[in-house]
Amino acid sequence: MTGKAGENSIMEKKKVTAIIRRQEQIAEDIYDLWLETDLCMEAKAGQFVSVYPPDGALLLPRPISICKIDKNAGLIRLVYRAVGNGTRIFSGMHSGHKLEILGVLGNGFPIEKADEKSVFVMGGGIGIPPMLQTVISLQERSKAKNINAVLGYRNERFLMDEFSMHCLAYAATEDGSYGTKGNVMDVLREHSLRADVIFACGPMPMLRAIKEFSAQNGIEAYISLEERMACGVGACLGCVCKTKEIDAHSKVNNSRICTDGPVYYAPDVEI
């Protein structure tokens, strides 16, 4: 198959203590968190870490995708939405505080699939952050013919300026306050954009639309999925997605998103 998503990372997973170096709110309920951790050395675009709430009653680590990796400074950046009791605690923490994190998890985007090709990097809502490192990694590799970012927001924009530093970035807002009124698919239609490869992360309706669009237009699409997780390392079988073929590990039509994903070649998964 031409399109299989990236192989599992062979790096050893670890639970480590990270130190918060900076945190600020960048939009309503959206927080920009920089963590000092050695895990940055092994991280790549599309992977995630799981962050433990510093409260013994909240057992499970919160999986959060990596927005940016700064190996020189030893930092990883997480941009997340404070939605529940765990992420709300993170949002109240400051520089110097410590967080336990598990990582690096997941396979990441197979950016080499964009070599000599034009690529859309598409993000919707809180699926936008991991696409920033994806754009940066594509640019560093400098083999893609052309990189366009297509970002879908509810209303308030975040990270858009940073995408614009690395590639041409289009935006859609649901309320039409900026860019195309509607969603990321409306952006493609409005600007008649064409690409050979898509990397995407966002809400399920967006990923379904991309899967369908890519199938109809002969585009190779890689989509990042999410699901409620427990262990984060592939043991508990909590976070599975349905697969088209029988999965090599599970021997049924289920793949472990935390370990064999979160990034899948779109035709391989039933969403």
Next chain:
Amino acid sequence: MNTKVKIAGVEFKNPVMTASGTFGSGMEYSDFVDLSKLGAVVTKGVAAKPWAGNDTPRIAETYGGMLNAIGLQNPGIDTFIERDLAFLKDYDTKVIVNVCGKTVEEYLEVVERLGHEKRVDLLEINVSCPNVKEGAIAFGQDPKALSHITKEIKKKAVQPVIMKLSPNVTDIALMAKTAEEAGADAISLINTITGMKIDIYRKKFALANKTGGLSGPAIKPVAVRMVYQAAHAVSIPVIGMGGIGNAEDALEFIMAGATAVAIGAMNFVNPYATVETIEGIEAFMKSQGVEDIGQLIGAVN
């Protein structure tokens, strides 16, 4: 100092095991833990054929605990033997294989296949999973059904048999005695407690299966109580579990009467929990001047 314990003639280097379903077959946790340090690896429930399990969401966090409704997804006995058991050959630990099925015949098929496998030290029979419609818990809530399946399995099993009991019963002592009288070599408890969570904003159940099994520290006092009751009802060894995350937790179960303990959901909270618990038990024994772990088993009456 001796931390070795014996169950059905099998000697474990220490009393700390993994709880079935939380640790795969050890592969996924071998990044974190030297499996050779563990008393035993207890593998995820395996059936005669691959099972797809339940729809997602399968996981929901609750205060001090978590609900799961995986539905015993497993790759089937063929893959389990070829891949998982083969993987465990490299480690110096005991292997307890958890067995599940929808009918007595399905359990027996797996039990017989495992009879040929030298790497398997004991069998743990799952008659207590609350998340599948057929089999499993249907055998674990009715003393007659429990007695029947235990006897049938004992007829075919090559390895000693542990019956894993459900806490979702009125009288745990009765179930423990039933398993013992039917020939079980040991019992393990507790499996998860059936629970439910509702997402009030979506007006939906948090789990696709509606109900799930509650595990984690939230259930520990219930588990300690049931282990105590079961241990006093039978003379076969008891393996205790339910919310254990450290040595203090493990020692509660041991003093309540458990010969060994298993760590489950807390592996997700701390992937190093098993080894840290072993070290903590040793430190406790040293500081308290306990020469043999046997002195602590059932120490509180």
